[in-house]
Amino acid sequence: MSTAAEREAVTSAVGAAPDRDWVIVTRGIKREYDMGGEIIRALRGVDIAVKRNEYVAIMGPSGSGKSTLMNIVGCLDTPNAGEYWLNGQLVSAMQDDALARVRNKEIGFVFQTFNLLPRATALANVELPLVYAGVPAAERKRRATEALEKVQLGQRMHHKPNELSGGQRQRVAIARALVNDPSILLADEPTGNLDSQTSEEIMRVFEHLANTGQTVIMVTHEPDIAAHARRVVVLRDGTMASDETQAQFVARLGIHAPQL
Amino acid sequence: MPFLEAVRLALQTIRVQKLKSFFTLTGVMIGVMFLIAVVSIVEGMADYVENDFAVSIIGTNTFTVRRYPNFQDVSDEEWRRLQRRPRLYAPAAAVVREALPSATYRTAMVNESFLPAAVPGLRPRSVQAVATEASYFDIKDYEIAQGRAFNAQEVALGAKVLVVGSEVASYYYAGLDPIGRELRVTGIPYTIIGVIEAQGSVFGFSLDRLAVAPITSPLSRALRPRGDVEEVVVQAPTREAILDGQEIVRGALRAFRGLSPGEEDDFSIASSDAALSFLDELKGKLVLFGTALPAIGLIVGALVIMNIMLVAVAERTREIGIRKALGARRRDIIAQFLVEASTLSILGAMIGAGLGIGLAQLIAAVTPLPASVAPWSLVAALVVGAGVGITAGIYPASRAARLDPITALRQE
Numbered sequence A: 001m002s003t004a005a006e007r008e009a010v011t012s013a014v015g016a017a018p019d020r021d022w023v024i025v026t027r028g029i030k031r032e033y034d035m036g037g038e039i040i041r042a043l044r045g046v047d048i049a050v051k052r053n054e055y056v057a058i059m060g061p062s063g064s065g066k067s068t069l070m071n072i073v074g075c076l077d078t079p080n081a082g083e084y085w086l087n088g089q090l091v092s093a094m095q096d097d098a099l100a101r102v103r104n105k106e107i108g109f110v111f112q113t114f115n116l117l118p119r120a121t122a123l124a125n126v127e128l129p130l131v132y133a134g135v136p137a138a139e140r141k142r143r144a145t146e147a148l149e150k151v152q153l154g155q156r157m158h159h160k161p162n163e164l165s166g167g168q169r170q171r172v173a174i175a176r177a178l179v180n181d182p183s184i185l186l187a188d189e190p191t192g193n194l195d196s197q198t199s200e201e202i203m204r205v206f207e208h209l210a211n212t213g214q215t216v217i218m219v220t221h222e223p224d225i226a227a228h229a230r231r232v233v234v235l236r237d238g239t240m241a242s243d244e245t246q247a248q249f250v251a252r253l254g255i256h257a258p259q260l
Numbered sequence B: 001m002p003f004l005e006a007v008r009l010a011l012q013t014i015r016v017q018k019l020k021s022f023f024t025l026t027g028v029m030i031g032v033m034f035l036i037a038v039v040s041i042v043e044g045m046a047d048y049v050e051n052d053f054a055v056s057i058i059g060t061n062t063f064t065v066r067r068y069p070n071f072q073d074v075s076d077e078e079w080r081r082l083q084r085r086p087r088l089y090a091p092a093a094a095v096v097r098e099a100l101p102s103a104t105y106r107t108a109m110v111n112e113s114f115l116p117a118a119v120p121g122l123r124p125r126s127v128q129a130v131a132t133e134a135s136y137f138d139i140k141d142y143e144i145a146q147g148r149a150f151n152a153q154e155v156a157l158g159a160k161v162l163v164v165g166s167e168v169a170s171y172y173y174a175g176l177d178p179i180g181r182e183l184r185v186t187g188i189p190y191t192i193i194g195v196i197e198a199q200g201s202v203f204g205f206s207l208d209r210l211a212v213a214p215i216t217s218p219l220s221r222a223l224r225p226r227g228d229v230e231e232v233v234v235q236a237p238t239r240e241a242i243l244d245g246q247e248i249v250r251g252a253l254r255a256f257r258g259l260s261p262g263e264e265d266d267f268s269i270a271s272s273d274a275a276l277s278f279l280d281e282l283k284g285k286l287v288l289f290g291t292a293l294p295a296i297g298l299i300v301g302a303l304v305i306m307n308i309m310l311v312a313v314a315e316r317t318r319e320i321g322i323r324k325a326l327g328a329r330r331r332d333i334i335a336q337f338l339v340e341a342s343t344l345s346i347l348g349a350m351i352g353a354g355l356g357i358g359l360a361q362l363i364a365a366v367t368p369l370p371a372s373v374a375p376w377s378l379v380a381a382l383v384v385g386a387g388v389g390i391t392a393g394i395y396p397a398s399r400a401a402r403l404d405p406i407t408a409l410r411q412e
């Protein structure tokens, strides 16, 4: 787990490649939208640093820039200004094809709305990242099956998304995010469309992943969900408002760290 | 992404998106079908005009020497001037014949018009009466189906013999051997000595209603009471030799008529070449027209396909977003759509080609229009049809592939 001082040091060393312990380092990330003359400043200079094996929750009011930040960290979007280093690579300077490769190899993204291909089976959906990685068909099938078994969906491999429950769909999406062994798992409100019981199921999956060394960042509105993470970052108006440990966070909110 | 993967993916999409696939396929198919059918008919007509029509009506590599030009619109004043030209008589025709090398050029005096012909007990009918020389049959390339043509001796004697077209033979002597029998033309009896092989018809005009007699027979007077010659037909050995022949004839006739260098010709030399080049032009127009129509069809088809593809891509933008989010590069997306569009377009073009050939054959069978499938039109239709489909499929996909994954994902 990183300390505040370490994070301060690594995010202020502008232009320098961070060492390999740091999976994510952003320095002064800005993202603006031009809405017909009116400029919306979604991110106004965010410095965030995440070490390997950290489990971070990002909170904040609606419109504070959580999704915008996650999309940039997930290389789905590019910042207008600032540096973004992923595993020591300056991603913010990369072009289209290089970014596609980074998304394919380094990032597993879980969306609130699942984003599964509706006409493809669970297995085919999980195979997709391997297709674009150029993995041969037989190995693809083996690895996708393995990933689905890890999220307890071994029995549902040949079902299409509309034949699965919300929680099952999200587990397919998690299997797909993990099948390429990404350096980081990103989840934007992964439980936002799920009831509380199903949400707890998903949280158990995340907990297990974090315990086995997977670096995880997730966005959530709910303090109960955020309380699962070892570290909680709060955004407000496109800047970082606080960065606490799990203990500090639960103490401040007067809730209990969840027992799983 | 490996190529096979793109093929697999495309086939899968085609199977899943049946309606869209069907429209693309049909669009290309119809365009190609009409292109081939129309070009086949036009080519068939052009072939026909060139090989049958031109040869049977005009003769191969021929030109004619006449008093004044045939088929021409002239003013009254011009007409009066032409009327002052001297008539063409046998001596002038002899000058034409003797001026040309006899080994390579053929000549024949020809008088020709429709005249009534009769046998007792049958209603008279008009026949295409021709008074000419023996060389006429060679110039026209007529095969004699029965009996024989008349010879130079019969021409010299002015024998009252006739070589008739097959329709004339079958009308007057149905079921009988016409050879040696009599046919009266303008009341004068002639003996039929030969029947010309059936020539068929051109645009509904029968070529088999001929009755050919020696130019020295009374038929000639019946056709031209003043005893002059309507035209001298000259056949050159090659198309290129037509011009040489015309110059020789012009020089000889001018000398014969005693024209001084400043005077203009008092006769006309009309080339079948002129008619042929007119036919070439006609053929060019036919092909152009026959190509433009289906081309327009194909362009409209392309726009339709492009539109379908645009809609499909808009619907599939989310899919493109998901694929890009998971690591698909721009070229992976394009490959996927390219294979998809090519498969549909090539399939459509091939089915269209088959249907087009069938349609051409069908039209040829049930209508008097001839059809011949030109290989170039097959190639062109396949290339254009497939090209159109592929372009229409690729353009919208390449546009969508340029989007940021997040922009594509946000699309509903």
Ligand SMILES: Nc1ncnc2c1ncn2[C@@H]1O[C@H](COP(=O)(O)OP(=O)(O)OP(=O)(O)O)[C@@H](O)[C@H]1O
Pocket (backbone or CB within 6 Å): A033, A035, A040, A041, A042, A060, A061, A062, A063, A064, A065, A066, A067, A068, A069
């Ligand atoms: N594509 C866009 N075009 C214009 N403005 C946008 C776009 N995406 C986000 N914004 C704006 O940027 C700001 C941050 O949006 P963002 O989606 O990051 O917020 P959020 O913290 O994820 O909110 P929520 O909790 O509701 O998901 C908002 O004001 C939003 O309106």
Ligand SMILES: [Mg+2]
Pocket (backbone or CB within 6 Å): A066, A067, A068, A188
């Ligand atoms: Mg959001």
